[in-house]
Amino acid sequence: MAQVEATTERIIAADAEAVFDALADYKDVRGKVLTGHFSEYKVREGGDGEGTLVHWKLQATSKRVRDCLLEVSEPTDGQLVEKDRNSSMVTTWTVTPAGEGRSKAVVTTVWDGAGGIGGFFERTFAPKGLGRIYDELLQNLATEVEK
Numbered sequence: 001m002a003q004v005e006a007t008t009e010r011i012i013a014a015d016a017e018a019v020f021d022a023l024a025d026y027k028d029v030r031g032k033v034l035t036g037h038f039s040e041y042k043v044r045e046g047g048d049g050e051g052t053l054v055h056w057k058l059q060a061t062s063k064r065v066r067d068c069l070l071e072v073s074e075p076t077d078g079q080l081v082e083k084d085r086n087s088s089m090v091t092t093w094t095v096t097p098a099g100e101g102r103s104k105a106v107v108t109t110v111w112d113g114a115g116g117i118g119g120f121f122e123r124t125f126a127p128k129g130l131g132r133i134y135d136e137l138l139q140n141l142a143t144e145v146e147k
Contacts (some may be wrong), residue, residue: 004113006127008137009106014145016103020078020095022145023105033140037133041093050074054082062131062135088112107134 012019022029026045034041039057046052052072059065068089070082080093089111098104109130113122 002113002115002119003110004121005110006130006134006135007016007106007108008120008138009104010135010142010146012103012105012138012142013101014099014142016078016095016097018142018145019103019105020080022141023080023093023095024072024074024080026054026072027051029053029141029144033137033144035133035136035140044069046072049080058133060126060133064079069093079102105138107138109134139143 018040022033026043026050031041034056037059039059041056042052042054045053051071053069054072055067055069057067066084066089067086069085070086070091071095073081073083075081077141078095082091082093084090091107091109094106096104096106113119113126
């Protein structure tokens, strides 16, 4: 079983603090910036960064739906980590300054992939698909914070 990783990044025309605060706002902002690949979004505990427990279903392909129950932590400044209680999936959001009034948002998701031929296809195609989903999400986030 090999680890699978998908990473996407975007420069956003807003201060890093504003971008991070929007990402960490699971009550109001996060639900608005999710793409059509996410459904059944619900904040179960907290709602602002560290200590939040949030649920959603992620439909990565027409046949693949992942039921996610995510615990949110903030291990360092500018970083959110979402650990899925239902799988090995961990998503890390990192927001850093990128010049005057700009920031760089990076999202990396890792999980333990399947073995065998199925695992080969997962390692080959899943990172690209998830990358497209998160690229769209980051675009939605940029639109939200650049208002």
